[in-house]
Amino acid sequence: MSSDRRARGEEALGRIDPDVAGRMREAFAEIAPDFADMIVDFAYGDVISRPGLDPARRQLVTLTALTVLGAGTDLIETHARGALRVGLTRDEVVECVMQCAPFAGFPRAIAAMAALRRAFAE
Numbered sequence: 001m002s003s004d005r006r007a008r009g010e011e012a013l014g015r016i017d018p019d020v021a022g023r024m025r026e027a028f029a030e031i032a033p034d035f036a037d038m039i040v041d042f043a044y045g046d047v048i049s050r051p052g053l054d055p056a057r058r059q060l061v062t063l064t065a066l067t068v069l070g071a072g073t074d075l076i077e078t079h080a081r082g083a084l085r086v087g088l089t090r091d092e093v094v095e096c097v098m099q100c101a102p103f104a105g106f107p108r109a110i111a112a113m114a115a116l117r118r119a120f121a122e
Helices: 003-016 020-028 036-049 053-069 073-085 090-102 106-119
Strands: none
Touching: 003 036, 003 073, 003 106, 020 106, 036 106, 053 073, 053 090, 073 090, 073 106, 090 106
């Protein structure tokens, strides 16, 4: 593991949610303590920190993928808050999920909208 990957990952993750790395480490500490580091190193250090997309577009892609996959609403909440932190508006985030409905199905879009409501309430 390269410390550069970890540093890039921590920096990229910090733009989305400064506290999420600590929460992940805490959540996985008992069952898989290295799992959070794998997420930080690979997902954020290798992939999300790549050039080519600005942070706002990257969050739109992430929210789209999470909505289409029917991912956990905790992830959608985290990335919705991150989208606001990197400059997207609530309307843009909502529109992103609305655009997913015909492709992902309305149940997944409805679940994502519920996650957005919780994220926006904070």
